[in-house]
Amino acid sequence: MLALSGLERLVIQIKNLEITNEEDVEMGKEMMDCVAVCVLDSEENCEVFLKASGYEVMLEVIHKNIYLRSDAIKVISFCLTRCPPEHSVYMITQAGCLPFLFSLLMKTQDRRPRKGEVFMAPRNAQAIADDLEHLLSILWNMLKHLTKMISDNPKNQIALERFLFKFLEEGKLQRILGIYQEYVKPLLDFDLSAFKETEEIEILESDY
Numbered sequence: 001m002l003a004l005s006g007l008e009r010l011v012i013q014i015k016n017l018e019i020t021n022e023e024d025v026e027m028g029k030e031m032m033d034c035v036a037v038c039v040l041d042s043e044e045n046c047e048v049f050l051k052a053s054g055y056e057v058m059l060e061v062i063h064k065n066i067y068l069r070s071d072a073i074k075v076i077s078f079c080l081t082r083c084p085p086e087h088s089v090y091m092i093t094q095a096g097c098l099p100f101l102f103s104l105l106m107k108t109q110d111r112r113p114r115k116g117e118v119f120m121a122p123r124n125a126q127a128i129a130d131d132l133e134h135l136l137s138i139l140w141n142m143l144k145h146l147t148k149m150i151s152d153n154p155k156n157q158i159a160l161e162r163f164l165f166k167f168l169e170e171g172k173l174q175r176i177l178g179i180y181q182e183y184v185k186p187l188l189d190f191d192l193s194a195f196k197e198t199e200e201i202e203i204l205e206s207d208y
Contacts (some may be wrong), residue, residue, distance in 0.1 A: 007038050007045055011052040014061065014068075025067045032071035040077040046083035054079070055087075055095040063102050070131050073104070077134035079143075085145035085152075092142075092159045103164050106175055107134055134181070 008029050017028050035054070038045045050057075054075075061072040076097075080087060091097040146163055149156040167173055 003153050005037065005048055007048050008052040010035050010038075011049065011054045015057045017068075019065065019067050021161065030074055032068060036075045036078045039075065043082060043084060046079050046087065049079055050083070050087060050090065054195060055091055055097065056066075057088045057175055059095060059097055059100050062104065070127060070134075073131055073138070075136045077137045080141040080145070082137055085149050088142040088145035089100075089149055089156055089159045092146075092162055094203060098166050101135065102169070102172065104131075105139075136179070155171050 014028065014031050014035070017024065017031075019025055019028065025164055035049070039049050039054075058072040058076050061068050065072075080091075142163060146156065146160040167176065
């Protein structure tokens with residue numbers, strides 16, 4: 001029997017973790033951070049994560065564990081940033097990720113802790129923004145992967161169609177357009193007259 005890698009053990013520990021106190025929450029977050037660093041480090045670690053059913057575990061955490069939900073979203077975002085395109089096809093056809101991801105995209109993320117969520121702190125604006133950025137990163141990487149996979153193998157078209165059809169559901173496109181407007185508005189309102197030196201303006205324009 002092959003020995004489990006450190007990453008595989010972390011995924012199993014996260015799956016079996018029961019939150020009973022604040023120390024459990026802190027330990028869970030530390031384990032999530034370790035997984036996030038590992039998958040961002042190399043494609044090889046992403047493959048280990050996939051074989052350890054890491055995506056399924058993270059989706060289960062998103063669905064059932066409010067304390068580690070943001071951490072699980074971050075792990076998936078980091079993994080899809082580093083992994084080969086085949087992972088996005090797996091996420092749709094095997095892990096069944098789309099209902100979870102689009103549900104999160106449509107929900108208001110600024111709610112206060114509910115009764116019974118005794119170890120859950122109120123979410124601040126930065127935490128809400130971080131979740132949204134990670135969700136957008138997941139969707140963008142999936143779209144990028146799926147379009148590439150179609151060019152390599154037309155049989156993968158069904159995964160892309162399932163992904164795109166989710167945007168046709170009620171309210172999805174409006175939500176995406178609303179997010180786009182939120183991101184663009186600060187750029188449109190930015191006042192370049194505050195910069196006196198032409199070189200500073202040119203640097204800013206080249207950055208955007």
